[in-house]
Amino acid sequence: MGRGADMSRPPGDAIPAAMPVPGRSDEPVPPADRGPPTWLAVSSVAIGALILASWIFLAVAHADDRYRLDHVSGARIALARSAQEGVLYPELFDGERYGGTRFMPLPFVVHALVAGITDEYLLSGKLLAYAATLGLLATMVVALRRVRCPTPLQILLPALVLTTPTALSASMSLRADVLPLVLQLLAVVLVTGGERTSVVIVAGVLAALALFTKTTALWAPLAIVVWLLFRGRGRLGWFIASYVGSSVALLVAFIVASDGRIIENVLGLAASGVDAGSIVLAPYRLIHLLVSDATPAWAILPLAGVVVWLASIERRASIYVVGLAFAVLVLLVVLTDVGTGWNQLIDVVVLAAIVTGELAGRVDAPTRTEGGRHRLGAVIVGVALLWSTVGLVVTLVPDVRATISGELDSRAIPLEGLADADTAILSEDPYVPVSLGQPPVVLDPFMLLRLGRDRPEAVQELIARIRSQEFELVVLVEPLEPLDSSWWNEQHFGSDVVGAIDRAYRFAGRVEGYYLYEPRNEALAP
Numbered sequence: 001m002g003r004g005a006d007m008s009r010p011p012g013d014a015i016p017a018a019m020p021v022p023g024r025s026d027e028p029v030p031p032a033d034r035g036p037p038t039w040l041a042v043s044s045v046a047i048g049a050l051i052l053a054s055w056i057f058l059a060v061a062h063a064d065d066r067y068r069l070d071h072v073s074g075a076r077i078a079l080a081r082s083a084q085e086g087v088l089y090p091e092l093f094d095g096e097r098y099g100g101t102r103f104m105p106l107p108f109v110v111h112a113l114v115a116g117i118t119d120e121y122l123l124s125g126k127l128l129a130y131a132a133t134l135g136l137l138a139t140m141v142v143a144l145r146r147v148r149c150p151t152p153l154q155i156l157l158p159a160l161v162l163t164t165p166t167a168l169s170a171s172m173s174l175r176a177d178v179l180p181l182v183l184q185l186l187a188v189v190l191v192t193g194g195e196r197t198s199v200v201i202v203a204g205v206l207a208a209l210a211l212f213t214k215t216t217a218l219w220a221p222l223a224i225v226v227w228l229l230f231r232g233r234g235r236l237g238w239f240i241a242s243y244v245g246s247s248v249a250l251l252v253a254f255i256v257a258s259d260g261r262i263i264e265n266v267l268g269l270a271a272s273g274v275d276a277g278s279i280v281l282a283p284y285r286l287i288h289l290l291v292s293d294a295t296p297a298w299a300i301l302p303l304a305g306v307v308v309w310l311a312s313i314e315r316r317a318s319i320y321v322v323g324l325a326f327a328v329l330v331l332l333v334v335l336t337d338v339g340t341g342w343n344q345l346i347d348v349v350v351l352a353a354i355v356t357g358e359l360a361g362r363v364d365a366p367t368r369t370e371g372g373r374h375r376l377g378a379v380i381v382g383v384a385l386l387w388s389t390v391g392l393v394v395t396l397v398p399d400v401r402a403t404i405s406g407e408l409d410s411r412a413i414p415l416e417g418l419a420d421a422d423t424a425i426l427s428e429d430p431y432v433p434v435s436l437g438q439p440p441v442v443l444d445p446f447m448l449l450r451l452g453r454d455r456p457e458a459v460q461e462l463i464a465r466i467r468s469q470e471f472e473l474v475v476l477v478e479p480l481e482p483l484d485s486s487w488w489n490e491q492h493f494g495s496d497v498v499g500a501i502d503r504a505y506r507f508a509g510r511v512e513g514y515y516l517y518e519p520r521n522e523a524l525a526p
Contacts, residue, residue: 040378044152044385048159051388052137054396055162058172059130061403064123066410066431066512068172071477072343074431075101075444076108076174077121081434082443083112088254089261090443092451093458097439100447102266105254106213107176121434122412125174132178133171137162139185140354146192147318149357150377156384157353160300163391166293166345176213177343181350183210184220191224191239192319200228200235204242212250215266216334219347223323282335289335293342296391297349299383304352307359318358324351338490339446356380414512419473426466426501427475428492432514441471445492452494459497466500469519474505476515 058067079101082090088109090099107128114124140158149157161167170177187203187210203224210217221243228236254262290297304324311317327347334340363377402408413435419425421437430440441462442448452459465471478487480502488498505517 037378040381040385041150041152044156044381044388047385047388047392048152048155051159051162051392051396054392054400055133055168055171058396058399058403059126062172062408062410063126063130064120065412066122066414067408068169069174069410069431071429071431071445073125073174074429074434076103076111076176077125078430078434078440078443079103079108080111080115080121080125081439083109084116088258089265091261092264093455095461096441098442098448098451098458098462099261099444100265100451101444102215102447103176104212104214104266105258105262106209107179111174126172129171129174129176129178132176132182135182136178136185136350139182139189140350143185143189143320143354144357146189147320147354147358148361150360150381152381153357153360153384156381156388157300157357160296160384160388160391161346161350161353163296163388163395164294164345164349165395166289166342167349168395170343170346173343175343177346180210180214180217181347183207183213184217184347185350187220188224188319188323191227195232195235197235197238200224200232200239201242204239204244205246207243208246208250211247212254216330216344219323219327219330219351222326222330223319226322226326227319282332285335286332289342289345294345294349296387296395297345297352299387300352300356303359303380303383304355307355307362318355320351320354320358324348324355327351356384411512414514415473415475418511418516424470424472425475426471426473428477429475429514432475442493448497449490449492449494452496459494463496463500466497467504469504469521472519473508474501474517476517477513479515480507480517 062068079089082088083105088105089101090097092098092100111121111125111128114128115121118124137158140161141154144154144157162171169175183206187206190199190203190206193199204221207217207221207224210220221239224239225236228239251262258265290301308317308321308325311321331344331348334344360377360380363380399408414432415425415436419436423436425433425436425438426441427433428442428445430443433440448459448462466474478485478492480498483495483498483502489495501517504520506520508516508518510516
């Protein structure tokens, strides 16, 4: 039956083209519009398809290079390499190399399994990221259908998400932010799709898998608990038992597999980037990141806010509204850590898009007298269309053009010809030594700074190696100067390490986006 059908009438009853309004003149009221005008719907589908085609082009063109990869992706690649070699979470310090990371194990374990088949780390990681992204888009469509979102927006809103820099980078990088979002969204969709106990049990397992993909994957289980508390209390216990039981089982399994190193890594370092100053700045950081990395989403954020406001007035909210509220709260807590940034926005952007689709579904619901509400639905589609087009032009088109012209050709082995497996390298990005077939000295430069605070003697050994110019090359993702920058003092390595590099090494040039430094008493080999 069509979406505009009146389900309260028997199938054989005809709906009059216009009905008189009681208490007023008998002049018939024009029928309400049914969805956006045809041209607007067609344009929305066309722009959505163009955005998806652009994304697919970039995905295929950069499947085996370093496009949109950074040092965080490099750390995950190094973890996958270590896992493939049988070591789940290297030791914090083994006398020569520095481990330490708070990344959850599931993404890099799966990456290691796929890399074992492809015998490399770039293509395998990219394929996993692409699969997660396509899964996210498909799950968004299902969720939008559940909230009775108009069909054009079911295509346009997921596409709009892809035009945000945060979602584009997350879909192309190996940061593993998309996978936990997909698992959480699937859990929510399942819970709202049936009354069977088995459904919430599966949702609990998915939520637990999301947690072991990312430590901050918490908005979905929180939203499901609150929603079931009011809508399905009989199933709440089953969900909690499934979620807690699955989480405990996974934790025990990974403790055994890592010989307990997951405890000192993930649990020991989870809050290592939080301090009093970062707590105060969290709201500012959220606004700043939304402006810089999620600009196209500003079209839907106010609309999502309207739905939240209506839910508070009506005291009735969908699980997606509840999820959005929890996602914002979790995000504010996450941003108290100085090591977090743009990649944390994707959950809020996706949920805001779904809640916007819910608003469009509400105003597009068939009524006899409120044609203005249908026109408002068309306005929502029009705004989403406009901002999707802007996002396409600003975010995707420049990269598509640069890819076609060859300007975005990032080599899989960035120092090929300058270094090999025998070259002693200290790299801020762990992928550089991994690409040359050697394990990184520092697995995660963010954690090296924190390790230096807790175990200064371990980092002093690295400083001694730097002073003796043991490394033939020092490779940085940021320039060494200024030494007192927040990057070195709050993010990576620490002032003692970079001070030692500055005294023992000199700038030798920039290659493939990396800053190279050579020993001061030697020339860089051609």
